[in-house]
Amino acid sequence: MKRKPNIAVVGATGVVGSTFLKVLEERDFPYENLYLMASAKSAGKTLTVKGKDYVVEELTEHSFDKPIDIALFSAGGGTSAKFAPIAAEHGCIVVDNSSQWRMYDDVPLVVPEVNPEDIDWNHGIIANPNCSTIQAMVPLKPLQDKYGIKRVVYSTYQAVAGSGIKGIHDLENGLEGNDAPLEAYAHPIANNILPHIDVFLENGYTKEEMKMINETHKILHDDDIKVTATTARVPVFYGHSESINIELKKPFELEDIIELFKNTPGLVVQDDVQNNVYPLALDAAGTDPVYVGRIRRDFSVENGINLWCVADNIRKGAATNAVQIAEKLLEKLPD
């Protein structure tokens, strides 16, 4: 592509939205015009990107009347439900961070290191997967390709930034011991673990747990992988940790898997336990890779393996992944 695209960031003032801007800046993402959009409540604010000030405009049905090539959405499912189709009708490609479109058959769900080919069949909307799914896909994909995955048991340790600024407030207020009412959670999160992310469904699972199950199938293109999940919120600001137990279809040598992971783009192996090296949320925060460690055979099942997987849920789990999708789109935009 020779010309630079026009870019919109929808939900620009939120936790993910502001990280979109940071990541666009860090990666020197090329654009001709940048439009920042948000709800009426946040419109009028001024944000600085690459040294230039932008006034946040209110998102309306006419926001996409102007020519916009790519829009990065992170403004909640309701906003995406209404405005992503409007943007797409105007020829804009939406990369949407909400869960609204993820399971639609005509919407690709993409982790660029895992299934970049799915970008090609988009119809104007590409979904960014759930944060806890994205990071798990990066080590699972090479395992699926080389050995085949039979079953996965996820247990997650998810940071409060995944609930946006309200989650951050709840942890800050809790740690300060003040009496501020809870904004994001049903129970205090400071000094506590909440086995409750997103709403509960009739089958006893949370929506977050079902996202991990369904999105794993869709991204790896294999509905036969057996998956279960327990997702929990922990008193950490940024960075999701995951205990992942996997049954592979074929036998493996542990060294081969470590070598495979070392050669997987976007994945960093941190596994030197004798020197206390393993992935940590605090170290992952503010960085883009997915980290994997505690790689060890699970002796309780044939071809079993345990992993500890960590990533910054706002970066690789949201903003960075979306910008990486946008980078792939750049290569394909018409002149």
Added chain:
Amino acid sequence: MKRKPNIAVVGATGVVGSTFLKVLEERDFPYENLYLMASAKSAGKTLTVKGKDYVVEELTEHSFDKPIDIALFSAGGGTSAKFAPIAAEHGCIVVDNSSQWRMYDDVPLVVPEVNPEDIDWNHGIIANPNCSTIQAMVPLKPLQDKYGIKRVVYSTYQAVAGSGIKGIHDLENGLEGNDAPLEAYAHPIANNILPHIDVFLENGYTKEEMKMINETHKILHDDDIKVTATTARVPVFYGHSESINIELKKPFELEDIIELFKNTPGLVVQDDVQNNVYPLALDAAGTDPVYVGRIRRDFSVENGINLWCVADNIRKGAATNAVQIAEKLLEKLPD
């Protein structure tokens, strides 16, 4: 038993030791004489139990020359290795909270709700299981009895009190943001998750993870149960949470399991997700039961079930369990 026993608490000034005293007091545990013992460093301190002051004496090879019926030890593996046999030789029954004796064939490993019968064949030392194992045994035992357990995958969320006062200091200092050097952990625990409890072994597992595997076999008297574990430290002061994934041998109805749990002594079912009721570390802290919730079928495997299990690791996971063992011993002491 008509006469009241003489009791010793070894390691009386530690986090578990001081909880021994609190639990003895709360349960109005009967004793004639109470002896508090600790290392030379802590000897001389005065502690109050049931309104009476006791001076902590130094633990020596002669501490058990006086008649003591039951000694509750929580002073570390090295101290137990040296002094528990001395106490036992003097006719005292030791209930030991360290990992030192747990896997010895002639030492019963006991959760009183689960395998009280094992107390009978003690030879002077009874081991208190690892905190994270104890709480898991309480829901697993009725499942094992009714359906048979094929496989268990544990992922834990363990509180810093499990590392004693040093763990508590590390979290306090971290939350205060001061520069105090770490006392218990290899990395900061505030705002972080550490997939590292106890030392690493050659097979890539931590000793804590192998404790959960081996102790599950010993307490449930079934080495054929397949078990794997990933144990992690979380920034919570008191109360371990556990994500437990179980494959049963026989088919089950979910309602039957919930009913079974409701009728299990020491177990409290907290499972009303539509009203945000599930076990929480913050609620469990300071209480004695084991709590279970998020009880739901795991559709990824035949006869699978997921549980969320929480208990106060210092109480049911240590002090309360030991005092419950001592209560069983009371019934059997000679006149």
